[in-house]
Amino acid sequence: MQNVKIIGTGFYVPEKVLTNEDLEKMVDTNHEWIITRTGIAERHIAEDNETTSDVAAKAALKALKDANIKPGEIDLIIVATNSQDMIFPATACLIQKKIKAVNAATLDLQAGCTGAVYALITAWHYIATGFYDNALVIGAETLSKLVDWTDRNTCILFGDGAGAAVLKADQEKGILSGCLGGDGANDDLIVIPAGLSKYPASHKTVEKKMHYVKMKGNEVFKLAVKYMKRTTIKTLGKCNLSVDDVGCFIPHQANIRIIHALTRVLKINKDKVFVNLNKYGNTSAASVMIALDEAVKEGKIKSGNIVVLSAFGAGLTYGTIIVKW
Numbered sequence: 561m562q563n564v565k566i567i568g569t570g571f572y573v574p575e576k577v578l579t580n581e582d583l584e585k586m587v588d589t590n591h592e593w594i595i596t597r598t599g600i601a602e603r604h605i606a607e608d609n610e611t612t613s614d615v616a617a618k619a620a621l622k623a624l625k626d627a628n629i630k631p632g633e634i635d636l637i638i639v640a641t642n643s644q645d646m647i648f649p650a651t652a653c654l655i656q657k658k659i660k661a662v663n664a665a666t667l668d669l670q671a672g673c674t675g676a677v678y679a680l681i682t683a684w685h686y687i688a689t690g691f692y693d694n695a696l697v698i699g700a701e702t703l704s705k706l707v708d709w710t711d712r713n714t715c716i717l718f719g720d721g722a723g724a725a726v727l728k729a730d731q732e733k734g735i736l737s738g739c740l741g742g743d744g745a746n747d748d749l750i751v752i753p754a755g756l757s758k759y760p761a762s763h764k765t766v767e768k769k770m771h772y773v774k775m776k777g778n779e780v781f782k783l784a785v786k787y788m789k790r791t792t793i794k795t796l797g798k799c800n801l802s803v804d805d806v807g808c809f810i811p812h813q814a815n816i817r818i819i820h821a822l823t824r825v826l827k828i829n830k831d832k833v834f835v836n837l838n839k840y841g842n843t844s845a846a847s848v849m850i851a852l853d854e855a856v857k858e859g860k861i862k863s864g865n866i867v868v869l870s871a872f873g874a875g876l877t878y879g880t881i882i883v884k885w
Contacts (some may be wrong), residue, residue: 563687565734566725567882569853572618573604573721573840580716587712594716599816603719611645613654615722616700619846620659621695623724626683631661634726635692638683639668640675640699640845642874643706647756654819655698663744664696672873673812674740674749675699675845676723680869680881681702681738682758683727694728699849706752708772717814718773719841733884736866739795740879747777747785750874758803784814787878788870792826795880796868803828807865807885808855812872813837813847822870836861847871861885 576832579602580591594600606615616639624764625633639652654667671678673709676699676874683695700722709715727735755761765771788811809832811819834855843850848869855861863885870880 562690562729563731563733564684564687564727565730565732567728568623568625568629568726569709569724569856570619570626571621571721571723571850571853572615572622573719573850574606574610574615576605576607577602578605583716586709587717588635588716589712594861597817598717598792599837600716600841601838604721605704606720610702612641612702613645613651613658614624614649615702615720616655616698618656619700619722619724620655620696620698623726624659627726627728629694629726629881631659632663634661634664634694634696636686636695637661637664637666638681638695638697639670639680640679641668641701642670642672642675642844643701643703644668647724651700661696665802670856672875673814673842673847674818674871674873674875674877674879676849677871677879677881678728678740678846678877679870680725681740681879684735684738686731687727694726696724696726698722698724699846701846703773703844706771706773708769709711713777714773714775717842719843721840721843721846721850723846723853725852736884737795737798738879738881739798740798741787741791741877743783743787743876746779746876748793749780749783749876781815781818783876784818785825785836787824787876788812788880789874791878791880792868792870795882799882801866801882806832806868808861808867809833810848810851810855810867810869812843812870813840813851844873
């Protein structure tokens with residue numbers, strides 16, 4: 561098995577910013593209520609003509625530049641998203657076209673907000689086994705297009721954006737361990753019910769607002785903490801590490817109360833926990849990828865640090881990956 565390192569990262573968020581004060585004019589809510597319940601102050605929103613592949617391509621080019629790799633040298637593109645441009649072709653194919661990565665294999669991966677962790681672990685194994693030499697992994701969303709802007713419980717949460725990373729075979733160890741899981745028994749906690757084979761689009765599904773994100777927040781909270789704690793401890797144990805060894809912990813940026821609860825149960829120093837939720841909201845599959853690049857660029861991650869990315873999402877899905885930087 562070959563060693564695999566992350567050699568470049570990048571992220572992009574749309575220019576348009578929607579603040580809590582803006583939301584006050586749209587639904588029955590206020591800044592204090594949103595901050596207290598979620599920790600979010602603002603989020604970036606894609607323009608009507610700006611797609612998931614658009615934001616993903618911009619993040620991808622930044623990561624490629626950071627890695628000093630040309631698009632034509634990329635072997636594989638994996639895109640984690642829950643808001644693909646269309647059912648098919650895959651968003652990865654559209655990104656390949658936009659960035660001119662003409663030699664890359666392309667696939668989308670859908671695992672809720674855990675998608676980027678799933679994609680990183682998938683790319684890691686493609687490279688570790690020698691099937692490919694490198695991969696471009698992107699987490700990208702424009703979930704604002706799938707949100708009911710009259711539902712104050714969900715519309716306050718989500719933001720748009722993309723984060724990307726380039727993985728490559730290397731002499732030194734980079735990715736140390738990973739762990740993935742699923743809990744299909746709780747498939748009803750975060751859903752977009754209609755639009756495909758179960759409830760094909762119809763006047764009825766549109767009238768019932770079945771094409772928008774629906775979420776049972778209280779149930780999600782408990783399971784999110786439980787599963788991220790479980791996979792973090794398990795993944796650290798697989799490489800003989802403990803919470804004390806972690807240099808930077810990047811949890812899925814869903815809700816500040818979930819992050820605080822997870823920090824407490826893991827007994828991790830809060831100074832090691834990276835949070836950018838206040839600026840971007842919940843960017844779903846893009847969340848940990850945006851946070852990773854921002855943490856690197858801000859100097860929060862230094863050479864030799866043990867970095868942990870942990871997430872949970874619709875499915876339910878959950879997972880953790882550990883990297884030595």
